[in-house]
Amino acid sequence: MNLDSPIDSLTVKVIIDDVGKLSAPRLSRPSFEVDENDFFLDVRNIARYRVQNGNKVFINPHENADIASIKLFLNGSVLGAALHQQGILPFHGSSFEYEGKGVIVCGHSGVGKSSVMVAFCQNGGNFINDDITPVRITGSATFITPIKTGIKLWDDSLRKLNIEKNGLEKIRPALEKFYLTEREIFSEEQRLDHLFILGTHQKEEFIVNELTGMGKYDVLRKQIYRRVYLKGMPATEKSYFKQLLLLAARVRVTKILRPELCDIYETMANIQNEILR
Amino acid sequence: MKNTVWLVSYPKSGNTWFRMFLANYLKNVAAPVSLREIESTPLASSAIDFEKVIGLNPFELTADEVDFYRPDFYRILSAEAENTGEVNYKKNHDAYTLNANGEPLFPEETSRGAVYFVRNPLDVCVSYANHGAGKVQRMVDFLLNEESYVAGRRSGQLRQKLLSWKSHIQSWQKQSLIPVHIVRYEDMQQKPTETFGSIINFLCLEYDEERLKRAITHSDFRALQRMEQEEGFPERKQLCKSFFWKGKIGNYRDYLSDKQIQRIVEYNYDTMKLFGYIDEHGNLTV
Numbered sequence: 001m002n003l004d005s006p007i008d009s010l011t012v013k014v015i016i017d018d019v020g021k022l023s024a025p026r027l028s029r030p031s032f033e034v035d036e037n038d039f040f041l042d043v044r045n046i047a048r049y050r051v052q053n054g055n056k057v058f059i060n061p062h063e064n065a066d067i068a069s070i071k072l073f074l075n076g077s078v079l080g081a082a083l084h085q086q087g088i089l090p091f092h093g094s095s096f097e098y099e100g101k102g103v104i105v106c107g108h109s110g111v112g113k114s115s116v117m118v119a120f121c122q123n124g125g126n127f128i129n130d131d132i133t134p135v136r137i138t139g140s141a142t143f144i145t146p147i148k149t150g151i152k153l154w155d156d157s158l159r160k161l162n163i164e165k166n167g168l169e170k171i172r173p174a175l176e177k178f179y180l181t182e183r184e185i186f187s188e189e190q191r192l193d194h195l196f197i198l199g200t201h202q203k204e205e206f207i208v209n210e211l212t213g214m215g216k217y218d219v220l221r222k223q224i225y226r227r228v229y230l231k232g233m234p235a236t237e238k239s240y241f242k243q244l245l246l247l248a249a250r251v252r253v254t255k256i257l258r259p260e261l262c263d264i265y266e267t268m269a270n271i272q273n274e275i276l277r
Numbered sequence: 278m279k280n281t282v283w284l285v286s287y288p289k290s291g292n293t294w295f296r297m298f299l300a301n302y303l304k305n306v307a308a309p310v311s312l313r314e315i316e317s318t319p320l321a322s323s324a325i326d327f328e329k330v331i332g333l334n335p336f337e338l339t340a341d342e343v344d345f346y347r348p349d350f351y352r353i354l355s356a357e358a359e360n361t362g363e364v365n366y367k368k369n370h371d372a373y374t375l376n377a378n379g380e381p382l383f384p385e386e387t388s389r390g391a392v393y394f395v396r397n398p399l400d401v402c403v404s405y406a407n408h409g410a411g412k413v414q415r416m417v418d419f420l421l422n423e424e425s426y427v428a429g430r431r432s433g434q435l436r437q438k439l440l441s442w443k444s445h446i447q448s449w450q451k452q453s454l455i456p457v458h459i460v461r462y463e464d465m466q467q468k469p470t471e472t473f474g475s476i477i478n479f480l481c482l483e484y485d486e487e488r489l490k491r492a493i494t495h496s497d498f499r500a501l502q503r504m505e506q507e508e509g510f511p512e513r514k515q516l517c518k519s520f521f522w523k524g525k526i527g528n529y530r531d532y533l534s535d536k537q538i539q540r541i542v543e544y545n546y547d548t549m550k551l552f553g554y555i556d557e558h559g560n561l562t563v
Contacts, residue, residue: 030349032332043333044345077332108325109334110433154430174339200433203509228332 003059003067006075006149007134010082012057019050019060027232032077034232039081046070049078054085069172075149079132080226087239088134088145089247090225093195095128095144096120101275102144102190104133106223107198112258112267115157116198118180119268122161127151128190132225135192137243142250143189151180160264194252194275197223198267200260206270207257216248219255279389281355281365282480283455284318286394287420287445288370288427289404291462295394296368297501298473301492302482309495312504321351321367322434330354340429340436344376347435348384355387364389364480370427372440373448373455385454392476393449396462397554397563398442398541399529406532417537421544442541443548461552463526463563469493527563 005012025033033040039051046065050058083090093106094117105113134145155176158165168178230237286292300314335343358365406416420442429436458479464472549555
């Protein structure tokens with residue numbers, strides 16, 4: 001079984017033996033354990049994963065698991081743990097370049113991050129990342145780091161985006177969610193300019209609110225991918241505090257509440273107005 | 278620690294009304310609390326909370342796989358609440374079921390009890406049709422389907438197995454691991470002090486009749502309707518005009534055909550009789 005690593009700095013090894021659990025983890029939950037440089041995840045009936053020192057992943061697949069499912073969790077929660085170990089802030093968001101600006105759309109699972117990102121890509125934008133976006137913050141600049149994971153879309157989103165699903169690979173055999181055929185992806189880092197937090201409500205209108213001051217910090221902190229792992233990584237969490245303060249000072253942060261039922265392109269238009277404003 | 282209370286019902290059976298009563302009773306202030314206080318009794322099926330706690334996207338798991346993790350999910354929430362000493366009140370539409378490992382979704386060791394709200398299935402049917410802006414006939418079929426479920430996929434909530442109306446209540450009645458206190462929606466309307474008071478006693482909360490009556494007044498159905506019109510209600514669906522719709526006992530007579538009534542009654546006869554919706558002569562009581 002051969003599984004590609006989603007980032008160059010990470011080696012992935014599939015093993016027959018058990019990956020083992022942590023000896024005295026700082027955070028222990030029934031399905032995962034976390035220390036500053038060590039992480040264990042058990043996805044039942046799929047695989048057990050171990051991530052160490054931010055550069056090694058060991059995978060012990062379940063005997064009946066399919067490779068697509070093993071890959072999905074490698075490119076999700078496991079990648080998130082590896083990025084945390086490397087001290088690179090991963091945001092729960094999809095990212096793209098539009099009109100020369102680096103944009104991330106964050107939000108909880110199912111809110112429509114991928115759909116709106118694809119809508120932008122259909123209208124002049126360039127895809128960077130789907131679902132997880134690592135952000136590298138230096139003393140003087142802030143960058144989106146491209147990773148090698150595919151765009152995942154539900155069948156109804158494909159339909160709304162006028163994309164034919166025939167021939168697309170399912171992310172898992174049992175789910176009607178598909179990998180969109182690879183688009184040309186950024187191979188170099190892109191400066192981050194604007195971060196959106198997309199949410200839904202039951203009203204008919206869009207509510208757009210650009211944040212200022214410490215409100216930006218609080219909201220940014222909540223967009224960290226797999227933030228729960230940081231309960232076992234206090235040193236990393238501390239380093240993120242400084243990074244988030246820098247980020248809050250440098251990028252625009254806008255919250256957008258969209259109607260639960262609305263057109264993807266209408267959501268795109270609302271975000272587009274804010275990017276260009 | 279047994280610090281979780283499940284507020285259980287088939288949809289549209291008075292659960293949210295009770296949650297507003299409870300928010301008022303617990304807060305114990307002179308003015309009615311805002312509808313936003315509904316968040317103090319959150320949904321047991323929140324997909325966002327699941328992902329935060331379990332660290333997996335529930336929509337990239339199958340619904341049955343999610344059910345593997347749900348007992349752990351509730352144990353962790355219970356452990357986190359232990360630090361604050363507070364009771365976790367969780368709104369819950371699930372039937373009492375086991376996951377594929379044979380484990381109940383709701384762990385005995387963290388469950389203090391369950392309050393079960395039962396309502397005449399004929400009224401449930403029309404109220405639920407309004408809530409989802411759906412067709413009444415579809416709701417009739419839903420209430421009689423042993424495989425009925427709601428949410429799942431990426432709806433914002435985890436899949437909840439409801440089963441049929443009668444199997445839902447039977448599933449909670451038959452289990453013996455979690456103490457259950459059953460109240461009728463109709464009694465909440467017609468005998469509020471006695472009915473809401475019985476829940477306060479079941480939950481071992483301090484019983485104070487003046488406080489009880491004030492909370493009942495503050496969560497009166499018409500007051501909730503008025504507040505929804507003024508400030509909106511976060512749990513209303515976009516296509517539904519109002520969450521607190523009519524709340525009327527016997528409202529079904531304006532919406533269900535004789536044939537639809539007959540189907541619901543025939544399927545649920547014994548359970549409807551048990552809860553007083555059919556009298557000893559076999560006649561509908563409302």
